[in-house]
Amino acid sequence: MALKQLDHVRWLLDKDFKAGMRVTGLIYGDSYIIQNLEKEGALEQIANVACLPGILKHSYAMPDVHWGYGFPIGGVAAFSMDDGIISPGGVGYDISCGVRVMLTFLDQDEVKPHIDELTAAIFTKVPCGVGSKGAIKIGESDLLDVLANGALWAVKKGYGTKEDLECIEESGRLPHANASYVSKKALERGKPQLGTLGSGNHFLEIQVIDEIYDENVARRFGLNLGQVTVMIHCGSRGLGHQVCDDYIKVMLRAMTKYGIKVPDRQLCCAPLKSQEAREYLGAMQAAANYALANREIIGHMVRDVFLRFFPKAELKLLYDVSHNMAHIEKHELDGIIMDVCVHRKGATRAFPPDHPSLPEKYRPVGQPVIIPGSMGTESYILVGTKRGMEECFASTCHGAGRVLSRKAAMKSEDADTVLKRLEQKGIKVMADQMGTIREEIPEAYKDVSRVVDVVEKAGISRKVARLRPLAVIKG
Numbered sequence: 001m002a003l004k005q006l007d008h009v010r011w012l013l014d015k016d017f018k019a020g021m022r023v024t025g026l027i028y029g030d031s032y033i034i035q036n037l038e039k040e041g042a043l044e045q046i047a048n049v050a051c052l053p054g055i056l057k058h059s060y061a062m063p064d065v066h067w068g069y070g071f072p073i074g075g076v077a078a079f080s081m082d083d084g085i086i087s088p089g090g091v092g093y094d095i096s097c098g099v100r101v102m103l104t105f106l107d108q109d110e111v112k113p114h115i116d117e118l119t120a121a122i123f124t125k126v127p128c129g130v131g132s133k134g135a136i137k138i139g140e141s142d143l144l145d146v147l148a149n150g151a152l153w154a155v156k157k158g159y160g161t162k163e164d165l166e167c168i169e170e171s172g173r174l175p176h177a178n179a180s181y182v183s184k185k186a187l188e189r190g191k192p193q194l195g196t197l198g199s200g201n202h203f204l205e206i207q208v209i210d211e212i213y214d215e216n217v218a219r220r221f222g223l224n225l226g227q228v229t230v231m232i233h234c235g236s237r238g239l240g241h242q243v244c245d246d247y248i249k250v251m252l253r254a255m256t257k258y259g260i261k262v263p264d265r266q267l268c269c270a271p272l273k274s275q276e277a278r279e280y281l282g283a284m285q286a287a288a289n290y291a292l293a294n295r296e297i298i299g300h301m302v303r304d305v306f307l308r309f310f311p312k313a314e315l316k317l318l319y320d321v322s323h324n325m326a327h328i329e330k331h332e333l334d335g336i337i338m339d340v341c342v343h344r345k346g347a348t349r350a351f352p353p354d355h356p357s358l359p360e361k362y363r364p365v366g367q368p369v370i371i372p373g374s375m376g377t378e379s380y381i382l383v384g385t386k387r388g389m390e391e392c393f394a395s396t397c398h399g400a401g402r403v404l405s406r407k408a409a410m411k412s413e414d415a416d417t418v419l420k421r422l423e424q425k426g427i428k429v430m431a432d433q434m435g436t437i438r439e440e441i442p443e444a445y446k447d448v449s450r451v452v453d454v455v456e457k458a459g460i461s462r463k464v465a466r467l468r469p470l471a472v473i474k475g
Helices: 042-047 108-125 140-149 151-156 162-166 184-193 216-221 239-259 275-309 388-391 406-410 415-424 432-437 448-458
Strands: 004-005 011-012 025-029 055-066 074-078 100-106 203-212 225-233 318-321 325-333 337-343 368-371 379-384 428-431 461-474
Touching: 011 042, 025 448, 042 055, 042 074, 055 100, 055 448, 100 108, 100 275, 100 368, 108 203, 108 225, 108 428, 108 461, 140 184, 140 275, 140 432, 151 275, 162 184, 162 318, 184 275, 203 368, 216 275, 216 318, 216 379, 225 275, 225 461, 275 318, 275 325, 318 368, 368 448, 379 388, 379 448, 406 432, 415 428, 415 432, 428 432, 448 461
Parallel strands: 025 055, 428 461
Antiparallel strands: 004 011, 011 025, 055 074, 074 337, 100 225, 100 318, 203 225, 203 461, 325 337, 368 379, 379 461
């Protein structure tokens, strides 16, 4: 393998690996992660990203890296605002797919006796599955308001609280969203799906904190051993998918117009200074606002159900963060603070202590980073670090990362066997489609604990707490 090992968890992909590489690749992984790279095809994609105009420092791969559309999933790349590009393939089809954790302040012993009924009630309340339609009926004017105002729209409509907004990245609203750059087809796909979970790897879990690694940060976050939490993982649904599809066509034309050549057409892009880039950024942020509103509404539904079972329950939002986005952010390069466009595809922001984008209550310790595991495995809360800010544009992993395709996973076990196995571990599972259970078996993913250990050893984020699933809802 054409990799140079820098330390226990860092590997360098040299520029002579592929003609046209403008920067090296920097890969985070242990032997377990690295052994899968070549057979997954991700190494070639890391090199392809390194060929893009205006790329800064490295083409990064987090330890959950695996093959994706254009960019690898788990890929991070930052681009100069002067001569860099923006690429829909560096964001992905599920724009602002992200995750939130809500703290119940209930103990496991209080919730466990009700877990079957509680799970069934949430499953009934929150629509899930392919093409699922929400209980919230909105017209086009409301939809345009959602695209402009994100979670703020949801809170104003009574879905959530003002306190939630403080604990959502960008305060729940990306300000440069522009719905005029979103196609009519995307709007049509998005209108009936607000407040829905979707399918695939999206999920809603009831969890319990079973390990605390950093008492000081956990205290600041409000995390305690035995505390029940709720994790929600979903994105911008059909609207975001359509925005990506629309702008891939736009970018393919733009490359001819601007004379850009890339090693893979799936990396189609446009200069950040171009009109095409401005339009994609506006449409992408509009789709992200939809996703932020979507998760806020689902969070409100979960609160309603919990209050039915526990009238004094108080569910507070820990944090809500996306892992499929391109953000214009300020970073220091060669001693100069400048704006750069950071693509994170299957990777998460991990801002350090004192970062101005963080809520005041988290600034002393850093950003809460949420790393979901695969179905039936643990998830983690991490915190951003100064080293991550300096080394990899404040980025870290986003989950476990697939090792089996959905097709291969479907061949491995039948759904009943998977459900019985998880039930024996004390995990209740409900799903709209049994095929999703087979696609999402734990063995289809890397060991999330190994993935998280890598980013901690690298110092780009730190473990705070581990969450064990009690119940899982899938599409």
